Amino acid sequence: MTQPLPQQNDTLNLRPATPADVPQILRFIRDLAEYEREPDAVHATEADLLRDGFGPTKRFDCVIAELSESGATIPAGFALYFYNYSTWRGHAGIYLEDLYVSPEHRGKGIGKALLARVAAIAVAEGCPRYEWSVLDWNQPSIDFYHSLGAVMKSEWKGMQVSGEALSTLAASGK
Secondary structure: OEEEOOOOOOEEEEEEOOHHHHHHHHHHHHHHHHHOOOOOOOOOOHHHHHHHHHOOOOOOEEEEEEEEEOOEEEEEEEEEEEEEEEOOOOEEEEEEEEEEEOHHHOOOOHHHHHHHHHHHHHHHOOOOOEEEOOOOOOHHHHHHHHHOOOOOOOOOOOOOOOHHHHHHHHHHOO
16 A cells, blocks of 8 residues: 655555565564664574465565655565464454664654554454564653553563573473
8 A cells, every 4th residue: 555654755655575575574674683782683584584474384474664765666664463362352363573664764654654554454354452562671662652552561571482491391391
């Protein structure tokens, strides 16, 4: 869907990612990791993204934001999401894994447009819940999300097992 940006001469196009977008998606992921102060944390490869986003067992979906400026199309950001399931609600929901807009394109409404697009997908597919995480030091994003009506879940803390601890836990069940 193409839309003019408020008070800009640019046009924003939000579209589903294709396999040809994988190199750009990986660049966005690396840029996001840099922003989140973990530049060495990205181990994903183009092959991983092709397999999991466009292979026979699809694990995620992605929306690409592009700007049209003076006839040129410029990748500006992305939203990568996947489906989860709420046993309490008895419905699938959407979890937004990554939202990123390149620094030079921030403040143009692209992040809000990406969030709204994924929200529209959730509503269209009957998902009663749309969730994501935000780093506790990222106050500009927290304030932005609050302005959209998002509520921070203070009672719930995310847990993660990875690396050797994951292998040890898996082996303990045998």
